[in-house]
Structure formats: structure tokens, C-alpha cells
Amino acid sequence: MxxxxxxxxxxxxxxxxxxxxxxxxxxxxxxxxxxxxxxxxxxxxxxxxxxxxxxxxxxxxxxxxxxxxxxxxxxxxxxxxxxxxxxxxxxxxxxxxxxxxxxGKPLYIVKAGELVLEDVKKGKYSQDEFFAEMRQQNTEHLGQIRVALLESDGKLSILFYPNEEVKYGLPLFPEACSIVKHIEPDAHYACSYCGHVQNIQQARQACTRCECKTWAVAINTARLT
Structure with missing residues (x-):
């Protein structure tokens, strides 16, 4: 050889x-x-x-x-x-x-309990994937989140509100996030697309933030740690 x-x-x-x-x-x-x-x-x-x-x-x-x-x-x-x-x-x-x-730069996914739609699109996640990541960090609804940041390595970093400051927010679990068809006068409602919470008079009312017309009953339960 x-x-x-x-x-x-x-x-x-x-x-x-x-x-x-x-x-x-x-x-x-x-x-x-x-x-x-x-x-x-x-x-x-x-x-x-x-x-x-x-x-x-x-x-x-x-x-x-x-x-x-x-x-x-x-x-x-x-x-x-x-x-x-x-x-x-x-x-x-x-x-x-x-x-x-x-x-790439870190992207803000949630601010003050609402999705940052521009950065959500840049992150190339589906909404369900973001929600799954949040659920894995013991998050029940968006109102518990002060800031959620998608890091450059793909991890999701979350800062939570103290329990006494938790807001009404969009539920993250599928059964709780079902689309409403009838409006109750004393309930709070969250836009199913961006998480914005507002008072609505009809089930197909447009969201003032993103103009989506589907809503879920918002909740404000404290976070379990």
C-alpha cells in the first residue's frame, strides 16, 4: 500500500x-x-x-x-x-x-397580556406553538404574562405579573379558549387572535386592536407556582 x-x-x-x-x-x-x-x-x-x-x-x-x-x-x-x-x-x-x-434579535411575543402580532409573525411559530410553550411554563392565560420574549436560540423567556396584578386574559388551554356565540353582560372577553380584552355587545364584534371577530371568555385566575 x-x-x-x-x-x-x-x-x-x-x-x-x-x-x-x-x-x-x-x-x-x-x-x-x-x-x-x-x-x-x-x-x-x-x-x-x-x-x-x-x-x-x-x-x-x-x-x-x-x-x-x-x-x-x-x-x-x-x-x-x-x-x-x-x-x-x-x-x-x-x-x-x-x-x-x-x-437575529430577540422578539417580544407578549406585552402586558397581549400578543405582539408583528413579532409573532417574525418568529415563524404558529399561535398554537406559542401557547404550548407558555402552557409548559405553567401559564393558564395571557393576563398572567407581563412580558414573553422569544430568544435568538428559540427559547421562550417569560416574566409574570405578581398574582395581585394579574389581568383578564385569553385562556391558553383549548377547552377554555372556545369561541363564544352568545354574550353575557357581566363577562370579560378576549380576542382569540391577539388577546386584547374589551367590552363587547355582540359575538361577532370586531376587535379594536386587530379587527378579528372571534372571542373567548377571558379569565383572571392567579398563577399556580
Whole structure:
């Protein structure tokens, strides 16, 4: 067995240059596609950790079983990816705008017991997914929440009102959040789309905040801890 064939084979300097170009392009494409999937797609890992896992995992696999793929090519690819990773993280530390461009900014999902509709859409969650996250943090209705923030790593951070300051809010559990068809004079009602609580006279009245016409009975129960 010729050890030169194992490590170098027929690799040329021109092909090594091509590998470097391909690495830069593929690394950029991985970051782009991860950003397009939204925060939900990466969860606890950062975008760059996922990029490294995908890139290095693919690079490490092929040389293991491809006879004419020398190890030097995989080494060059890995070195290039790690260099790009280090460069990118350094740029993010030096430039906040660059970090925001790649990783995104935290998004306000709930403020003062109401959904922040513009940021909810940016977060690429469905409303049910947001509600599921809130329920998992022992939240019964939006009126218990002072602020809910979708972090850049996909986690939902919540600040709650003290129990004595809990407001009327949209219920988060499906059975309690059923759409009303008849209005009771002494009840509070929350818009099923944005969570805004207001007095209404008819079941199909438009919400003054988002113009939705479906309502659920609002509740103001204290949070159980």
C-alpha cells in the first residue's frame, strides 16, 4: 500500500483552491438556510453550532468509505470550516449589526397580556406553538404574562405579573379558549387572535386592536407556582 495514495492521491494545488471556494460557498449556504428555517428549527443550539455539525459531519463521512478521496482534502475542508467559524464569531463580537443579521434579535411575543402580532409573525411559530410553550411554563392565560420574549436560540423567556396584578386574559388551554356565540353582560372577553380584552355587545364584534371577530371568555385566575 502506498501511503501517498492514502493521504494525497492525485490532489493538485488547483483542486485544493477549488475546495476552499466550495467551502466558503457551502458554509454561507448552510447559514442562509438555517436562518430561513427560523428560530424554531435550531432550538437550543446556535446557528453556528448547527452549521459546524452539518458541515463537519458531512466532510468526515465521505473519506471513510470513498477509495479515491484522500484525507488531505477532508483536512483542508475541515480547517476551512473551522477558520470560517472562528472568523464569523470574531466579527459577531466586534459588530452588533453583523450578529443581529446572522442570529437575529430577540422578539417580544407578549406585552402586558397581549400578543405582539408583528413579532409573532417574525418568529415563524404558529399561535398554537406559542401557547404550548407558555402552557409548559405553567401559564393558564395571557393576563398572567407581563412580558414573553422569544430568544435568538428559540427559547421562550417569560416574566409574570405578581398574582395581585394579574389581568383578564385569553385562556391558553383549548377547552377554555372556545369561541363564544352568545354574550353575557357581566363577562370579560378576549380576542382569540391577539388577546386584547374589551367590552363587547355582540359575538361577532370586531376587535379594536386587530379587527378579528372571534372571542373567548377571558379569565383572571392567579398563577399556580
Amino acid at each position: 502506498d501511503f501517498a495514495d492514502i493521504f494525497i492521491h492525485d490532489t493538485t494545488w488547483a483542486f485544493l483552491g477549488e475546495i476552499l471556494v466550495r467551502c466558503v460557498m457551502m458554509f454561507a449556504m448552510i447559514i442562509l438556510f438555517l436562518r430561513l428555517t427560523g428560530k424554531r428549527g435550531i432550538r437550543q443550539l446556535s446557528i453556528f453550532e448547527v452549521a459546524i455539525i452539518l458541515s463537519l459531519g458531512s466532510v468526515a463521512g465521505d473519506p471513510m468509505f470513498t477509495e479515491d478521496l484522500p484525507l488531505v482534502q477532508a483536512f483542508v475542508v475541515m480547517a476551512c470550516i473551522i477558520t470560517l467559524y472562528r472568523l464569523t464569531t470574531w466579527l459577531m463580537m466586534k459588530n452588533q449589526a453583523f450578529e443581529d443579521l446572522l442570529e
